Amino acid sequence: MVPSAVPSTGPSAGQDLSLTAQAIEHRMEEIGRANGTSNGDHKPAPKELDASKLTYTFTKSPREVPPPGVDSVDGSTICTDHMISVPWSQKNGWSTPELKPYGPISLMPTASVLHYATECFEGLKAYRGFDGKLRIFRPDCNSARMLQSSVRISLPSFPPAELQKLILALIAVDGPKWLPRERPGTFMYLRPTMIGTQSQLGVTAPMEALLYIILSFMPVLDSPAGGMKLHTSPDDMVRAWVGGFGYAKVGANYGPSLLATHEAKSRGYQQVIWLYGKEGYCTEAGASNFFVVMKTKEGKTQIVTAPLDDRLILDGVTRRSTLQLVRERCRDEVEVVERSYTIDEVMEADSEGRLVEAFAAGTAFFICPVSLIHHRGRDVAIPMGKAGAGGHYTQLIKGWLRDIMYGRVEHPWGVVVQEQQ
């Protein structure tokens, strides 16, 4: 937290310190207030998001499923036949959710999202298992995080369980055709999105919004040839900051980072590793969480990642799952440490032969081995294991998660979708 310059005095001083926290609390309270109960003056209360009311309008122009490995055409992401769409207004609350043919969204040029970045999203994958079943991974986590992001960016609140039901409803309809049983071991990418649609140029929270869910193809990003190469962020670009919104999956975290990423790519690196503060704390790698396996000076093996408490980084579902599995399954051989650590520490570990391995973790990049970090003119090579596909722990964690996602083991995180045939 950034401390205030003036000591708190007076009755409302404490309240003034947590303006944002209280605003979030007020928005969250709306979930409880909505639905059914009318207020004193006989106006109907705004309606809550209700997945059970979902209507289905099926496409009359079904499209062809692309061959395996094709995810876009002419630079456009390929999506499935349908999408789910739910308008919201402050006055009426959530409209009836609709599953309908995939197609363009019409916005007035004055729409809030086009000017003030009133937008947030989620990303999760649907997996066609080796047992033939269709699964999604911990959708409860994504649905809960979508609520956090939505409220942070002044978009409406909703019960996360209803969002999860809508996500399942879309994949239930389009999964059988687009992620067919004949392609076990493949995945698609779900993108729940919320945007501020009010046609109003004033800098104010939008009174109209649209929640939509689409299902798309995405390339496999977890095994680049030779591993992922990272370039540390420059002094003139800081991704997120204490008191900011680095923890939320809002558009405002992404657009501003593209410039440095593009420049790093032109120099031969795939992603930027974002440093923070004069200490150079490692936070995220690209739009993924970042893990380093190092030995301590005493020879103890640690798997280290940035902490959540300063709200600089995304509370990643893959990050959380990684931490939990390592804690459960190899507590005795490796210590899990969530703490602030600097690029200096990583470079020191390298120069002392204590750097074991490193990987990025996220839904898009899954568990992706990192082979190199470039920092201020120096290259740090990171061991990639005997087969060159990532170190021992990188491969171990990847295998554990893959087994859950593709149904090689039964696990509560792998939620089976009841497909509509």
Add this chain to the structure above:
Amino acid sequence: MVPSAVPSTGPSAGQDLSLTAQAIEHRMEEIGRANGTSNGDHKPAPKELDASKLTYTFTKSPREVPPPGVDSVDGSTICTDHMISVPWSQKNGWSTPELKPYGPISLMPTASVLHYATECFEGLKAYRGFDGKLRIFRPDCNSARMLQSSVRISLPSFPPAELQKLILALIAVDGPKWLPRERPGTFMYLRPTMIGTQSQLGVTAPMEALLYIILSFMPVLDSPAGGMKLHTSPDDMVRAWVGGFGYAKVGANYGPSLLATHEAKSRGYQQVIWLYGKEGYCTEAGASNFFVVMKTKEGKTQIVTAPLDDRLILDGVTRRSTLQLVRERCRDEVEVVERSYTIDEVMEADSEGRLVEAFAAGTAFFICPVSLIHHRGRDVAIPMGKAGAGGHYTQLIKGWLRDIMYGRVEHPWGVVVQEQQ
């Protein structure tokens, strides 16, 4: 700047520090490269933005001009009959600019702007002068800033003079009807906007974009009854940070700030005054620049505002004009100071009777007197002048600018529009 943890070593260390600056340089170079000249392999070079090619498609359903004072209908901003629209693609460059009927924009659900906040804008007003002429104020400044913002958010570059010509073309067509000679002393609001339109979910710079310009009504915001009341930002929300993008007019600066502003409004304050760092530096008031007039302990009168060098604040056109006019016209009685100053200093000046006046400055709020700052449980009342409409300098500066905008004096900043009759 946030210093790096590790001292620069090796040949490319300096280059690594300025990744963003170099990325911006590369984007700027595109302006020179585009247009006419083909590269070696006979592909035509991408086309530059060219206002001279503007085509005109006039509306067949002209709408009615609202009565004076009406700027929106059912929460939607009222715009004029036409807009200007120019698509861009990395491959082909800028398409032919088109003036066409105002109407919705169609975007695929995967469009970059809806997910990654690849968007920026400008705001400037068109003024119907007391001499009957139509003017805009320093459009060269807005056009140049739009280029800075566009490049910062990984949208295309363009020659600012071409944007300025397009702005003038729209107001030339819609000005005569929508800002008629019978309403001298009134204004409308121009909003040039750029959005990333590529239908691609990857976190990458969009290869397609759309520039559009709209002309809308906006309420008068510069004279709220009793003056503008400000609430200092909480510890848990920092608007912009060193190494960030506070200086750019990108959507990512606005959406995240709405939450605290909404909460401040619900407590009876109109805007948030954004503090920075543990020192509590005053940066902006709402989405405007902020000025304080204080006497020094030695009795000298100073007009103080935050500096531009750390790139935390917007380089406002009204801010810049204010500084220049005060320096030109009352150098002997008041000293103009651009420096970092803290909320503590303002509160100390108040308690010692040295706080003279304060105002917000920007296109939307124009020069708006500030009557109160609430900070950590304490209220600081700020003198509002004898008539209660703002202090001496607030009123003086407002008058100077108004005279230029509405043609009471001839001044190079007031650019006369050649109207199409």
